[in-house]
Amino acid sequence: MTEKDFPALQQAADAASKTAQRRFHLALGCNLISLIAAATLSVVNYPAAWFAEAQAVLLLLGLVMAVYLALWQPQRVWYGMRALAESIKTISWRFMMRAEPYNVEHSGAERLFSESLLKILAANSQISRHATFAAQPDQITVAMRQCRNLELAERKRRYLDGRIRDQLSWYQQKAQSNKRASLIWFSTLVLANALALAAAVVKIDHPNVQLWPTDILTAIAGAAMGWIQAKRFQEMAASYALAAHEISIISVALPAGDDEGMFSTFVGDAESAFSREHTQWQARRDVG
Numbered sequence: 001m002t003e004k005d006f007p008a009l010q011q012a013a014d015a016a017s018k019t020a021q022r023r024f025h026l027a028l029g030c031n032l033i034s035l036i037a038a039a040t041l042s043v044v045n046y047p048a049a050w051f052a053e054a055q056a057v058l059l060l061l062g063l064v065m066a067v068y069l070a071l072w073q074p075q076r077v078w079y080g081m082r083a084l085a086e087s088i089k090t091i092s093w094r095f096m097m098r099a100e101p102y103n104v105e106h107s108g109a110e111r112l113f114s115e116s117l118l119k120i121l122a123a124n125s126q127i128s129r130h131a132t133f134a135a136q137p138d139q140i141t142v143a144m145r146q147c148r149n150l151e152l153a154e155r156k157r158r159y160l161d162g163r164i165r166d167q168l169s170w171y172q173q174k175a176q177s178n179k180r181a182s183l184i185w186f187s188t189l190v191l192a193n194a195l196a197l198a199a200a201v202v203k204i205d206h207p208n209v210q211l212w213p214t215d216i217l218t219a220i221a222g223a224a225m226g227w228i229q230a231k232r233f234q235e236m237a238a239s240y241a242l243a244a245h246e247i248s249i250i251s252v253a254l255p256a257g258d259d260e261g262m263f264s265t266f267v268g269d270a271e272s273a274f275s276r277e278h279t280q281w282q283a284r285r286d287v288g
Contacts, residue, residue, distance in 0.1 A: 179234075
């Protein structure tokens with residue numbers, strides 16, 4: 001299954017989430033970089049009007065980005081749209097695998113699926129207005145119907161490869177990348193603080209030297225701390241690693257044989273596990 005094979009609402013929510021994520025990171029990055037640049041100009045302190053104007057522009061840019069983040073809060077849209085997209089993907093997999101509550105005849109299953117979409121949309125009415133783009137108009141796609149009509153053995157293979165293993169790989173990669181990023185940014189924070197302290201100590205013996213990078217290094221340390229707090233690398237690495245462990249355990253429980261009921265229960269348990277991770281996106285939106 002590719003992204004275009006899922007419901008239009010899921011694709012719209014996914015696109016809106018990615019757009020909001022880019023806007024949040026861009027605004028935060030511009031804010032932090034502008035403050036570092038302004039601190040650098042303050043240290044250089046070149047006696048010219050254009051130089052002062054450049055510093056003022058940088059500080060204004062930082063202020064505008066801070067106001068944008070405070071008032072528009074793109075991270076809330078990011079988290080809310082991600083929770084919406086993943087909730088729809090969960091019920092889509094349940095529908096395609098004929099798992100509860102969609103383990104009924106096809107017309108009834110499609111009616112229940114449409115009702116589920118409406119309930120999700122109603123529960124996310126404040127955030128769903130951002131979901132405005134979809135590559136295709138169908139809420140139940142041809143690929144979803146084709147997958148649902150497959151024999152049990154093929155559906156089990158599709159679910160194992162397209163859902164379980166796909167999610168396991170994704171969470172493992174995210175856990176590793178966040179762990180690496182945490183190490184890099186924490187090292188940057190410590191190094192900037194250490195160099196700022198060293199510059200302050202050396203300045204004690206050389207008070208007449210005008211140019212010291214202490215303010216620049218302090219700004220860099222503050223920016224690193226702000227980025228770490230915004231991205232929450234350690235928290236995310238631990239969360240993703242825990243989810244990966246749970247998924248790896250779930251994959252072992254895939255039932256053998258041709259019992260539709262056992263497979264339905266398995267899919268329900270697996271999707272419930274995925275949903276626990278998805279609720280964290282909702283929580284981040286609520287407290288963001």
